Amino acid sequence: MLRNGKAYDLLRQLTKQIGGRLSGSPQFARAVSWGKFTMEMIGPDKVFLQKCMIPHWVRGGADAAAITEMDKKPYPKKLDVLALGNSIGKGTITAPLLAVADFAELDKRKDSVPGKIVYFNKGFDPTNVSPFVSYGQTGIYRRSGPSAAAKYGAIGVMIRSLTESAANDPHTGAMAYNDSFPRIPAIAVGPRDADEIWNLTRRSALTVTMTTNGKFLPDTIGHNVVGEVIGSAFPGEFITIGAHLDSWDVNEGAHDDGAGVVQTLEVMRVFKALGYKPRYSIRFVLFANEENGLRGGTQYAMEAEAKKEKHVFALESDAGGFTPRSFTVSGLQPAQLEKMSSWIKLLSNYGITKISTGGGGADISPLNRLFATPICGLEPDPQRYFDYHHARTDVFENVNKRELLLGAINMAALIYLVDKYGL
Amino acid sequence: MLRNGKAYDLLRQLTKQIGGRLSGSPQFARAVSWGKFTMEMIGPDKVFLQKCMIPHWVRGGADAAAITEMDKKPYPKKLDVLALGNSIGKGTITAPLLAVADFAELDKRKDSVPGKIVYFNKGFDPTNVSPFVSYGQTGIYRRSGPSAAAKYGAIGVMIRSLTESAANDPHTGAMAYNDSFPRIPAIAVGPRDADEIWNLTRRSALTVTMTTNGKFLPDTIGHNVVGEVIGSAFPGEFITIGAHLDSWDVNEGAHDDGAGVVQTLEVMRVFKALGYKPRYSIRFVLFANEENGLRGGTQYAMEAEAKKEKHVFALESDAGGFTPRSFTVSGLQPAQLEKMSSWIKLLSNYGITKISTGGGGADISPLNRLFATPICGLEPDPQRYFDYHHARTDVFENVNKRELLLGAINMAALIYLVDKYGL
Numbered sequence: 067m068l069r070n071g072k073a074y075d076l077l078r079q080l081t082k083q084i085g086g087r088l089s090g091s092p093q094f095a096r097a098v099s100w101g102k103f104t105m106e107m108i109g110p111d112k113v114f115l116q117k118c119m120i121p122h123w124v125r126g127g128a129d130a131a132a133i134t135e136m137d138k139k140p141y142p143k144k145l146d147v148l149a150l151g152n153s154i155g156k157g158t159i160t161a162p163l164l165a166v167a168d169f170a171e172l173d174k175r176k177d178s179v180p181g182k183i184v185y186f187n188k189g190f191d192p193t194n195v196s197p198f199v200s201y202g203q204t205g206i207y208r209r210s211g212p213s214a215a216a217k218y219g220a221i222g223v224m225i226r227s228l229t230e231s232a233a234n235d236p237h238t239g240a241m242a243y244n245d246s247f248p249r250i251p252a253i254a255v256g257p258r259d260a261d262e263i264w265n266l267t268r269r270s271a272l273t274v275t276m277t278t279n280g281k282f283l284p285d286t287i288g289h290n291v292v293g294e295v296i297g298s299a300f301p302g303e304f305i306t307i308g309a310h311l312d313s314w315d316v317n318e319g320a321h322d323d324g325a326g327v328v329q330t331l332e333v334m335r336v337f338k339a340l341g342y343k344p345r346y347s348i349r350f351v352l353f354a355n356e357e358n359g360l361r362g363g364t365q366y367a368m369e370a371e372a373k374k375e376k377h378v379f380a381l382e383s384d385a386g387g388f389t390p391r392s393f394t395v396s397g398l399q400p401a402q403l404e405k406m407s408s409w410i411k412l413l414s415n416y417g418i419t420k421i422s423t424g425g426g427g428a429d430i431s432p433l434n435r436l437f438a439t440p441i442c443g444l445e446p447d448p449q450r451y452f453d454y455h456h457a458r459t460d461v462f463e464n465v466n467k468r469e470l471l472l473g474a475i476n477m478a479a480l481i482y483l484v485d486k487y488g489l
Numbered sequence: 490m491l492r493n494g495k496a497y498d499l500l501r502q503l504t505k506q507i508g509g510r511l512s513g514s515p516q517f518a519r520a521v522s523w524g525k526f527t528m529e530m531i532g533p534d535k536v537f538l539q540k541c542m543i544p545h546w547v548r549g550g551a552d553a554a555a556i557t558e559m560d561k562k563p564y565p566k567k568l569d570v571l572a573l574g575n576s577i578g579k580g581t582i583t584a585p586l587l588a589v590a591d592f593a594e595l596d597k598r599k600d601s602v603p604g605k606i607v608y609f610n611k612g613f614d615p616t617n618v619s620p621f622v623s624y625g626q627t628g629i630y631r632r633s634g635p636s637a638a639a640k641y642g643a644i645g646v647m648i649r650s651l652t653e654s655a656a657n658d659p660h661t662g663a664m665a666y667n668d669s670f671p672r673i674p675a676i677a678v679g680p681r682d683a684d685e686i687w688n689l690t691r692r693s694a695l696t697v698t699m700t701t702n703g704k705f706l707p708d709t710i711g712h713n714v715v716g717e718v719i720g721s722a723f724p725g726e727f728i729t730i731g732a733h734l735d736s737w738d739v740n741e742g743a744h745d746d747g748a749g750v751v752q753t754l755e756v757m758r759v760f761k762a763l764g765y766k767p768r769y770s771i772r773f774v775l776f777a778n779e780e781n782g783l784r785g786g787t788q789y790a791m792e793a794e795a796k797k798e799k800h801v802f803a804l805e806s807d808a809g810g811f812t813p814r815s816f817t818v819s820g821l822q823p824a825q826l827e828k829m830s831s832w833i834k835l836l837s838n839y840g841i842t843k844i845s846t847g848g849g850g851a852d853i854s855p856l857n858r859l860f861a862t863p864i865c866g867l868e869p870d871p872q873r874y875f876d877y878h879h880a881r882t883d884v885f886e887n888v889n890k891r892e893l894l895l896g897a898i899n900m901a902a903l904i905y906l907v908d909k910y911g912l
Contacts, residue, residue, distance in 0.1 A: 068615045074655075192491045195838060197891070232497075232890060389812070389870045415618060419842040447812045447870060449891045467655060468620070468872045 067475050073332040074467040076104065077387075080327060081318035081462040088151075088315040089355040090122025090286045097311050101291035101327070101352045108335050110293040110350065118365035120288035120355040123152050125315055126279030129253055131224065133163065133263060135270040142275065145263075146256035147224070148238040148316060150208060151358045153252040155278035159183075161221055163274045165267040168207075169214060180219030183274045185255070186211050187264050190230045190452070197230060197452045198385070204228055205239075212252040213244035222276055223252040226260040231453040234258040238314055239456045240358040251278040288312075288354040290362045293334055299345040304370070306349045306380040307333055307481055310356030310363075310429050317460040321451065324462075325387025325470055327352055329444075332474040333481060344485045346378060353429040356384070360428060367432035377439040379484050382427025383477060386454075387470040388446035390417040393480060394425025397440040402489045409483050418476045440489060442480070444473055490898050496755040497890040499527065500810075503750060504741035504885040511574075511738040512778040513545025513709045520734050524714035524750070524775045531758050533716040533773065541788035543711035543778040546575050548738055549702030552676055554647065556586065556686060558693040565698065568686075569679035570647070571661040571739060573631060574781045576675040578701035582606075584644055586697045588690040591630075592637060603642030606697045608678070609634050610687050613653045613875070620653060620875045621808070627651055628662075635675040636667035645699055646675040649683040654876040657681040661737055662879045663781040674701040711735075711777040713785045716757055720770040727793070729772045729803035730756055730904055733779030733786075733852050740883040744874065747885075748810025748893055750775055752867075755897040756904060767908045769801060776852040779807070783851060790855035800862040802907050805850025806900060809877070810893040811869035813840040816903060817848025820863040825912045832906050841899045863912060865903070867896055 084100060087093040098115065105113045129149045132142035149155060164182040166172045172184065188207045190200035205228065212223040227237035234256035243249045253276060255263065266272055291311065297303065309326025313319020334350045354362030370377055381393075395406065407421045426434060426441035433439040446469070454460040507523060510516040521538065528536045552572045555565035572578060587605040589595045595607065609630045613623035628651065635646045650660035657679035666672045676699060678686065689695055714734065720726065732749025736742020757773045777785030793800055804816075818829065830844045849857060849864035856862040869892070877883040 068618070192891075195491070195840075195895070230891065389872050417618075449812050449895070450889050453889070466873050466876070468615075468653065472618070472872070 067332070067336060068468065068471055071332055071471040071474065072335055073328040073470050073474050076328040076331055077320065077324050077465060077470065078462055080324050081320050085318050086315045087311065087313050087319060089120040089288055089312050089358060090283065091315065094288065094312055098289045098291055101311055104331055105291065105293040105334065105350070108331065108338055110295045110334060110338065112294040114292050116290040116292055116365060116369060118288055118290065118354060118361045119285045120361050121359045122283040122286045123358060124281060124283060125149060126155055126281055129278055131253060131274060131276040133266065134273045135266065136273050137270060145259040146234050146236050147253040148236040149278045149280045150241040150252045150254060151238055151314065152241050153212065153278065153280045154249045155280040156251045157279065158275060158277040159222055160273060160275040163267065163272040165263060172214060176218040179215065182220055183222035183224060183276065184215035184220040185224040185263060187226050187260065189226045190228065192230060196448045198448050201228060201452065208239050208254070209241050212241055212250055213247050216247035216250045220250060222250050224255050227254045227257050229257055229452045229455065231257060233459065235457040235459055237456045238316060251276065253278060288362065290354050290366055291352040293350040295337065295344055295348045297345055297347040298343050301347050303346050303376045303378050304349050305346045305378060305481060305485060306351055306430060306433065307477065308351035308353055308429060309383050311352040312355050312357050314357060314456050317458050318462055320460050320462045320465050321386035321454050322456065322460055323356070323384045325465060326383035329383045329470065329474040329477055333478045336478050346485050348481065348485065356428050363429035364432050367436045370433065371436055377433050377437050379440050379489060380430035380433050381442045381477060381481060382430045383444040383473060384427050385443065385448065386446050386451045387465045387473060388450060389469045390444060390446050390473045390476045392418055392420035392422055392445045393442050394422050394445050395440060395442045396424060396426045397434050397438055402440065405489060413476055413479055416475050416479065417472050444477055446473055490755070490759060491891065491894055494755055494894040494897065495758055496751040496893050496897050499751040499754055500743065500747050500888060500893065501885055503747050504743050508741050509738045510734065510736050510742060512543040512711060512735050512781060513706065514738065517711065517735055521712045521714055524734055527754055528714065528716040528757065531754065531761055533718045533757060533761065535717040537715050539713040539715055539788060539792060541711055541713065541777060541784045542708045543784050544782045545706040545709045546781060547704060547706060548572060549578055549704055552701055554676060554697060554699040556689065557696045558689065559696055560693060568682040569657050569659050570676040571659040572701045572703045573664040573675045573677060574661055574737065575664050576635065576701065576703045577672045578703040579674045580702065581698060581700040582645055583696060583698040586690065586695040588686060595637060599641040602638065605643055606645035606647060606699065607638035607643040608647040608686060610649050610683065612649050613651065615653060619871045621871050624651060624875065631662050631677065632664050635664055635673055636670050639670035639673045643673060645673050647678050650677045650680050652680055652875045652878065654680060656882065658880040658882055660879045661739060674699065676701060711785065713777050713789055714775040716773040718760065718767055718771045720768055721766050722768040724770050726769050726799045726801050727772050728769045728801060728904060728908060729774055729853060729856065730900065731774035731776055731852060732806050734775040735778050735780050737780060737879050740881050741885055743883050743885045743888050744809035744877050745879065745883055746779065746807045748888060749806035752806050752893065752897040752900055756901045759901050769908050771904065771908065779851050786852035787855050790859045793856065794859055800856050800860050802863050802912060803853035803856050804865045804900060804904060805853045806867040806896060807850050808866065808871065809869050809874045810888045810896060811873060812892045813867060813869050813896045813899045815841055815843035815845055815868045816865050817845050817868050818863060818865045819847060819849045820857050820861055825863065828912060836899055836902055839898050839902065840895050867900055869896055
């Protein structure tokens with residue numbers, strides 16, 4: 067696979083010919099066609115689309131923001147910003163800034179909030195060895211920060227981008243309004259600009275002007291792309307391997323999750339090339355709408371339930387196309403975990419040195435909830451993921467061919483082991 | 490260290506303020522001053538320079554090459570090339586090309602060699618999981634290819650760049666002439682251009698024009714930069730930690746070996762910040778002239794021998810500033826290896842999951858040869874190293890701050906463990 071692997075060439079197609087592919091966009095529809103065509107060329111037993119309604123959020127134009135020190139001659143400093151996904155734009159608004167470290171400070175200063183634009187400075191804790199832990203600690207500011215501020219009367223929200231990157235690119239991502247409060251506009255600020263805001267607020271009162279245009283169009287039809295190889299011994303029992311086909315609109319979705327998409331296709335290709343006949347039925351799934359709705363993953367599990375399918379295992383790759391380090395699993399019995407851990411010695415030459423508990427993947431999580439299916443996530447080296455995550459820099463050029471292929475090799479090996487020896 | 494580490498800022502200084510620093514260049518002398526100053530600011534017990542004579546090779550101008558299909562109207566295609574380090578230029582020469590896969594084919598076609606420019610197509614074997622294995626298999630073409638071809642009467646040599654990178658940047662590196670044969674000029678060709686040469690030779694006879702200007706100026710004075718913290722229990726017994734300060738001239742020497750330099754300084758800084766009083770004397774060494782002579786490492790070991798120092802352990806970081814994965818060791822007794830392996834559980838949270846045998850570092854290898862000192866190398870994830878190695882792309886921007894610091898953390902931990910518990 068390191069010699070003849072096609073994952074990198076496929077990733078070039080997906081990122082350079084199609085590009086960003088947010089749910090509802092023409093690019094997402096093209097990505098579905100590309101995924102179906104690519105699977106058909108590989109030639110599993112079946113290729114089909116699974117229809118689901120998906121949200122159709124659009125950015126609606128260029129996001130912008132600038133700050134002015136109120137006691138100085140107005141000389142606005144432009145900020146590099148991106149509206150948060152699912153946020154509703156309000157055109158251009160101007161208001162005094164209230165900068166807070168976190169939710170606790172917001173609560174303390176709630177009487178100052180009405181009429182302001184609130185800035186949350188909460189950033190990654192660099193002492194976490196895995197940046198995914200930092201993301202877990204701060205993601206709530208992106209998802210819920212807007213409504214938390216609206217509750218106290220804010221008219222707009224800015225958050226520090228969720229990254230430790232040294233670059234100033236802002237990082238978008240999904241938010242969700244709490245319908246009890248007004249839907250105020252919300253943007254992410256580039257990390258260097260965030261530093262400057264935070265420093266300036268120590269010495270000056272600031273005014274912010276922000277321009278946002280996000281809106282929802284009516285839900286539209288989307289599809290999961292599914293390839294299936296029918297099992298020789300247990301055709302009615304399924305192993306799922308997948309990744310999500312949608313991405314944000316501002317980049318090429320190369321690591322998130324183009325990498326997982328082409329790794330899934332690579333595993334299918336290799337099984338076909340080797341003439342491998344699995345014991346279980348294997349489903350290769352490119353999920354719709356992970357980023358701002360999870361409708362594809364939900365649909366897949368609901369159809370499985372309706373058809374009373376049995377799902378024995380699911381694997382997702384959605385943490386970037388970096389060097390593989392471990393698999394994380396949820397829903398395994400202790401004996402199953404021990405069995406899987408015994409396979410480490412087979413995988414360690416290719417980079418996987420650990421099976422740890424507590425992970426999986428967003429798109430396969432509904433399978434786990436509905437059927438208690440054991441779910442597993444490929445966990446590559448995490449250090450660079452949030453340099454690119456939801457930022458303009460998540461492009462093909464930032465994926466290394468060998469790291470990408472090594473991930474696919476480990477995924478193929480794990481699926482083979484689960485299929486051959488069971489769990 | 491992930492919060493307050495200074496290694497990344499120091500690397501910015503070394504790469505952006507000084508840049509490429511080949512032995513004998515003004516930049517190398519500046520790097521020595523910078524290293525000494527930086528150590529003095531940290532403040533170990535002693536900082537001193539260790540003088541040695543170093544070679545002074547210069548590229549002498551822009552390297553160039555172009556190929557022409559002989560049976561076509563002359564329409565030369567320019568190649569992206571770099572002269573090999575230590576090679577002697579001949580200005581512009583033109584000759585028919587003889588392209589061979591490897592030394593075996595060269596031997597077979599030796600009667601066709603006289604008067605030709607020989608191209609070696611030997612590249613990395615992509616099926617090696619570690620590209621360092623591939624480098625081990627092909628490095629001899631760079632080091633000895635020129636004289637192997639000169640032996641049969643070639644007047645110039647071109648090699649495929651030693652990389653699997655998808656980019657066309659050529660990769661230089663040291664070669665050495667066998668004095669029994671003429672010193673013919675030698676260049677490395679960008680990998681995409683190498684593909685094209687190899688394809689064209691299947692259908693056409695080719696002529697090559699190559700321009701090289703490399704030469705040696707008289708040896709000059711260079712220095713190892715050494716900081717020392719005197720041991721509380723065994724002041725006459727030394728632990729060495731180091732990296733090489735020199736780099737190639739065409740890049741910033743960021744991964745090779747700026748990363749190791751600033752990691753070494755970071756370990757010194759952290760020990761000082763923590764007020765750690767080591768039991769053994771610890772030497773922090775920035776070695777001169779690893780790339781094209783190893784004079785610094787040799788000098789260090791020879792002075793140690795002259796002073797009858799006892800050297801109990803040495804650690805080098807010279808495989809890039811990527812996420813740490815393992816330590817490789819040479820010269821350990823089985824019981825020592827077992828002891829060191831027992832420390833894995835302390836390191837694994839920070840990325841090191843293995844101690845393996847067979848490694849070390851070029852600059853500390855003379856210590857191992859003279860004193861049988863156990864030597865150890867930090868082995869980061871190897872997949873991207875040869876994308877940058879000796880190419881123009883080895884610049885600051887291609888180093889990730891967290892990956893760099895995690896390497897330093899593991900080095901600090903290992904030195905602490907060796908100092909505290911012995912080997």
